Amino acid sequence: MRGRPEILFPLFAQLEGLAGVGPKSAQHFAQMGVEKPRDLIFTLPHSGISRTPHDSVQGASPGEVVTVEVEITAHHPPRSRGRPYRVQAQDALTSFQIVFFHGKSDYLQRILPVGSRRVLSGKVEMFDGIVQMPHPDHIVAPDESETIPPYEPVYPLTAGITQKLIARATQSALDRLPDLPEWIDPALKARENWPDWAAALRAAHSPADSHDLAATAPGRQRLAYDEFFAHQLTLALARARQRKSAAHPTTGDGHLRDRVLAALPYRPTGAQSRAMTEITQDMARPQRMNRLLQGDVGAGKTLVAFMALLVAAEAGGQGVMMAPTEILARQHLQALRPLAESAGVVLELLTGRDKGREREAKLAALARGDIQILVGTHAVFQKDVHFHDLRLAIIDEQHRFGVAQRMELSAKGQGAHVLVMTATPIPRSLSLAQYGDMDISVLDEKPPGRQPVKTALVSEGRMDEVIDHLRRAIAEGRQAYWVCPLVEESEKLDLTAAEERFKRLRAALGEGRVGLVHGQMPPAEKDAAMARFNAGETSVLVATTVIEVGVDVPNATIMVIERAEYFGLAQLHQLRGRVGRGAGASTCLLMYQPPLSETARRRLEILRATEDGFRIAEEDLAMRGAGDVIGTAQSGLPRFRIADLERQAALMAVAQSDARKLLHDDPALESDRGKAARVLLWLQEQDKAFSYITVG
The missing domain is CATH 2.40.50.140 (Nucleic acid-binding proteins)
Structure with missing residues (x-):
């Protein structure tokens, strides 16, 4: 199918052909994101008035x-x-x-x-x-x-658009609805008792009472499912195409992995073993792996990732692990070094700070294959970085890398496998929406020896008590993080807040005992401050949220978060995860400024009640909505007009398995239902899906 099918032309025409819509009101409609009849019919009433x-x-x-x-x-x-x-x-x-x-x-x-x-x-x-x-x-x-009307629908409006105008224009658009073939699986449609597409739209625009406006009304459910299905079909097509891209079947004999397992003081959890098996099986296939490794704070992703890198090394190839920031890359290096020593493999770091001869030497060793495992920042993307035989690329903190960068990295190795990791527990519905093109391994158990973290709420008026508590802990040889709030997005103010706190704590606890890191520091200073804290030379590290992910100092057992009510749930959970990594009992103090709003109180109470990142993520989703949980700007989350990711999560899961099954049975979408699905993809403006459809 070359372009949009003719049957859809009436829905993609100009708005001005609709009753009551002239050039001026068409401009007003555009402010609402309504530019053609299709957009109008998918703008459903949000409430109604009984008349x-x-x-x-x-x-x-x-x-x-x-x-x-x-x-x-x-x-x-x-x-x-x-x-x-x-x-x-x-x-x-x-x-x-x-x-x-x-x-x-x-x-x-x-x-x-x-x-x-x-x-x-x-x-x-x-x-x-x-x-x-x-x-x-x-x-x-x-x-x-x-x-x-006995029950009049109420639509969202913008300046220059009245209820009468939108109702009249919508009716005029509904009069143009074409008779489209059915793309939903007949058994599913019958089981859910869903109406046909046109009937569902007409019902959604002429509710008889408030029940017809609910997301659970059959017509609305069907329309939401259409959106999810088109989205999942696009992801499934991308996945099928990705799977067609050849990769080196990579298998190892296990000798390096056995050394590491023998040197570990504990046995991997069931979840870790399961993930390792899934990854090893993927790497052995001749198609490229496209897997997401999702784990809660401290669930042991590093070990799973390293075992995958060792499979590449056992096969005589190379592996690379990429982190979004220099601090994180260095953290990975520190975490992997003891494992690499027990396995006897060559591990190196490459960041933007490598210059001149040192960099040239590293690049030469990499190209010869002398470096088996490389840890780096996106400096690894640079043109002059060549591998001898790259078999596996691991990307950490996926949400900071787009799909395009995923593709670019795997192109570095002719057919390198790709494993993506995230420490942000994502509710299932969101991970399906965001990573539906990938297979997902979840680490949902804590390794033995991880201590629970005691969480307490403390009002800001008790600052002196908190400082006394720190003084005693330091005397016992323990270490603490003190996180300062990000004030109103202004870096100048953040800096002042962090510097003020640093001065006050230094005065209270002693000159050399307190370190400071913040986003404005030159990288070398940041690293030096982290290194001093790591080595135990400083006891308290005052920081803005640069320590949110991946920082690992086992002796640090206290986390103070100032103005905790400013932070999101997921962020607080990540910060808390920086303690409880060693043998000592750990505490997290959430300092807040009273009075707390209802939402802020609920956030802090949830955090006090549970350490389960997945439960926290579900609560976060219920409280804030999908876009905010992942941060809409770089979320890669689709924007749905009708479907509601929070409340219709179960539909998304059905849509994913349905889309994958349809493509399995009909990869080129040539059957009657496949052709109907093509019409749906055009209707839902998933035009990019057509570039993924491969013939034969």
């Missing part, structure tokens, strides 16, 4: 919408400028006023002549003990009363 007829306004609560038949008894034009125009009306039981601000006398005399009968529908208010209906939404003659 069932009443006998009288008597007994109505202020603000209630009443539809009532009246006789017009008198007009009271304003006596002075700026006063409202009042019209007296009599219903079956009582008399009340219809009020118009800036009312034009001749116009009102014409539509509400004295002695005529009219049906009015609008909000009832009380003013000085008198019942009023200001600016009714509907004024019609009794014989036209059926033009007032």
Whole structure:
């Protein structure tokens, strides 16, 4: 199929052909992201107003919408400028006023002549003990009363667009709905009792009551499923294409891995062993691995990743592990060094700071194959970096790398396998939306010996007590992090906050005992401060959130987070994960400034109640919504018009398995259902899917 099918043309035409839409209102619609009839039919009403007829306004609560038949008894034009125009009306039981601000006398005399009968529908208010209906939404003659819908849908609006206009334009767009072939699996459609596509849209735009507006209404569910299905079909096509890309089948004899396992003081958890098996099996295939390794704070991703790198080394090839920042790359190097020593493999670091001869020597060793495992930042992407035989690329903290960079990195090795890692537990619905093109391994157990972290809430007024607590801990040889808040996105203020705290703690605890790291420091200074803390030369590290991910100092057992109410749940959970890594009992103190808002209190209480990152992530999703949890800017999350990722997570899972099954049975989408699915992809503007469809 070359371009958009003709059957969809009416939905992709100009808005201006619709009833009531001229050039000006088309511009206003564009402000809402509505540029063609297709966008309009997918803009569903968010609420509704009941307009069932009443006998009288008597007994109505202020603000209630009443539809009532009246006789017009008198007009009271304003006596002075700026006063409202009042019209007296009599219903079956009582008399009340219809009020118009800036009312034009001749116009009102014409539509509400004295002695005529009219049906009015609008909000009832009380003013000085008198019942009023200001600016009714509907004024019609009794014989036209059926033009007032018994339940009127309410649409989202923008400046220049009224409810009447959007309702009229939408009706006009619905009149153009083409008769589309069915793309949903017939068994699923029957089981869920979903209507056909056009019937679902008509039902969604003409609700009979509030139940029809709920996400659970069959028509709305079906339309949400269509969005999820088109999205998952696109991801499944990308995955199928990725799987067609050849890779070196990479298998090792296990001799290096056995050395590491023998040297470990504990046995891997069940989740770690399962993930290692999944990765090893993927690497043995002739198609490129595309797997996400998702683990909670401290679930032991590093070991799993290193075992995968060793498979590459056992096979005579090379592996690379990439981190988004220099600090993280150095942390990985430190964590992997003892493992590399026990295995007897050559491990090196490459960052943007390597210059001149030293860099040339590293690059030469890499190209010869002398370096078996490389750890680096995105400096690894540079043109002059060549591997002898790259078999595996591991990308840490995936959400900071886009899909394009994933592809670019795996292109470095002719067919290197790709493993992506994230320490951010992501609720299942979001991981399906974001990583639906990948296979997922989840580490959901803590390795033995990880201590639980005791979490307490402390108000800012008790700062001196907290400093005393630190003084005692330091005397016992323990170490602490003190995280300063990011104030209102202003780096200058952040800096001042961190520097002030640094000065105060240094004065209280002693000159050489306190270190400082923040985002504005030159990299070398940052590393030096981290190294001093690592070596135990400083006891307290004052930091902005640069230590959020991957920092590992086992002797650090106290985490103080100042103004904790400013941070998101996931971020607090990551920060807390920096302690509890050694044998000592650890504490996390969440300092807040009272009074706390309801949401902030709930966030901090959830954190105090559980250390389960997946449960925290689900709560975070329920509280903040999908875009915020991952940070919409770099989330790669699709924007759905109808579907709701938080509340319809189960549908997303069905859509994924359905999409994968359809492609398995019909890879080129040539069957009747496959062709219908192509129409859906065009309808949902998933045009990029067509570049993934491979023939044969």
